Amino acid sequence: MLTTPPPLPSATEADAVAALVKEVRRIELITRGIVRSKAGGEYHSVFKGQGIDFDDFREYQPGDEVRSIDWNVTARQGTPFIRKYVEERELTVYVAVDVSGSTLYGSGDQSMRMLAARVAAAFAFSAIHNQDKCGLVLFSDDVELFLPPAKSRRQVLRMIREILYAPARGQTTRPKSALDLISRHTSRRCLVLLLSDFQFPGLVDSLRTAAVRHDVVAIQLSDPAQEALPMAGRVRLADPETGEEIVVNTHNPRVRARYAELRAAWQTEIDQACTSLAIDKIAVRTDTDFQPALHAFFRKREKRR
Numbered sequence: 001m002l003t004t005p006p007p008l009p010s011a012t013e014a015d016a017v018a019a020l021v022k023e024v025r026r027i028e029l030i031t032r033g034i035v036r037s038k039a040g041g042e043y044h045s046v047f048k049g050q051g052i053d054f055d056d057f058r059e060y061q062p063g064d065e066v067r068s069i070d071w072n073v074t075a076r077q078g079t080p081f082i083r084k085y086v087e088e089r090e091l092t093v094y095v096a097v098d099v100s101g102s103t104l105y106g107s108g109d110q111s112m113r114m115l116a117a118r119v120a121a122a123f124a125f126s127a128i129h130n131q132d133k134c135g136l137v138l139f140s141d142d143v144e145l146f147l148p149p150a151k152s153r154r155q156v157l158r159m160i161r162e163i164l165y166a167p168a169r170g171q172t173t174r175p176k177s178a179l180d181l182i183s184r185h186t187s188r189r190c191l192v193l194l195l196s197d198f199q200f201p202g203l204v205d206s207l208r209t210a211a212v213r214h215d216v217v218a219i220q221l222s223d224p225a226q227e228a229l230p231m232a233g234r235v236r237l238a239d240p241e242t243g244e245e246i247v248v249n250t251h252n253p254r255v256r257a258r259y260a261e262l263r264a265a266w267q268t269e270i271d272q273a274c275t276s277l278a279i280d281k282i283a284v285r286t287d288t289d290f291q292p293a294l295h296a297f298f299r300k301r302e303k304r305r
Contacts, residue, residue: 031121042298043126098196101240107225117163139178140170173200179210
């Protein structure tokens with residue numbers, strides 16, 4: 001979809017730093033409130049540690065599972081011993097955020113990147129509230145930034161800051177590089193939250209490997225102005241990722257109908273790709289509160305458990 005990003009605001013360095021700090025704190029207050037009110041409990045009920053870890057041996061007691069007996073230790077000790085296990089409680093969460101040119105777009109008060117920062121913060125604060133580690137990968141056509149998982153408020157604040165203001169060298173989108181990096185840094189199954197407008201080709205190929213190894217959740221960012229062409233006469237549209245420009249006569253009903261057709265086909269492709277890979281999808285928009293979409297997602301996951 002062709003979009004035109006708004007120009008970045010000009011400010012002195014001191015003003016820019018002050019604005020950054022103010023916005024990070026504002027997002028912290030909003031999202032921590034969300035976590036404390038409801039989302040944190042929903043996150044806890046849905047996302048749990050993966051698998052179990054061996055803890056120790058102990059003597060067999062009546063009522064224990066016979067399958068738990070360790071026959072090697074039993075033979076050495078001359079009396080039955082069983083293996084004890086504990087649930088692996090800690091979950092590693094990676095937030096992978098698309099910072100390509102198209103995510104700078106926003107027709108209202110916030111851009112898609114701003115929306116990404118808020119949604120990511122809600123999940124990240126839920127994660128550390130649940131004693132889980134959270135890491136960040138920013139990507140365009142390659143990895144722009146990698147923050148290894150950590151379990152602290154400072155980590156989440158750094159994540160918010162980087163999502164909001166980290167410059168991107170690339171303008172196009174290729175999530176596979178970010179997902180491959182995550183897989184190289186963890187040998188265990190983890191939760192991967194992929195935030196993007198999904199304006200890139202080859203979605204299935206990009207996500208297939210990660211979806212097999214990890215629990216991937218696709219969070220689609222969108223803006224209402226992208227959903228239909230306005231009746232504005234002849235307008236020049238620019239693609240922020242490729243620089244391509246095109247003049248479109250938006251008064252022509254055939255042009256508007258073709259745009260709607262192409263966008264519907266593109267959305268269907270995204271939905272079908274997520275379904276085929278068993279990936280949950282959350283749709284959030286820059287002009288609406290994202291909380292209902294998160295709550296609906298948590299309820300859906302809870303029912304499935």
